[in-house]
Amino acid sequence: MTTKPETVFDKILSGEIPCHKVYEDDHVLAFLDIGPLCPGHLLVIPKERKAFLHELSDAAAAAIGRVLPRLSRAVMAATGATDYNILQNNGCQAHQIVMHIHFHIIPRCGEEGLGIGWNVKSLPGETADSLLKAMLASLASD
Secondary structure: OOOOOOOHHHHHHHOOOOOOEEEEOOOEEEEEOOOOOOOOOEEEEEOOOOOOHHHOOHHHHHHHHHHHHHHHHHHHHHHOOOOEEEEOOOOHHHOOOOOOOOEEEEEOEOOEOOOOOOOOOOOOHHHHHHHHHHHHHHHHHO
């Protein structure tokens, strides 16, 4: 059995490293990002120590899903922002740096916040059909 290397989030969860805690329950911890893109940038992590979203249990995923709207409202109320991004990356090529699942709630404060380049492509019908078939098969066996 392989063990995942300890991350900074593991140290925060164990209390070894302090954080500016905004929210905590049995499954989730949310705290201010110490390297924010905009004031109010929040990190939301499961207490379940997994690197990728697809590894997370349904219970932990549901717990995060339940608190994201509430935490988003808190970020907006604290910052005055009316727009925000929720970002979650999986894997190094997807820009994940800390290998522990985490969601960013990033308020848009004027020009501050998350900048995204979106390179739109087309989706040919046969590619869509092939992807659909593979995804439906995966869901059926899950």
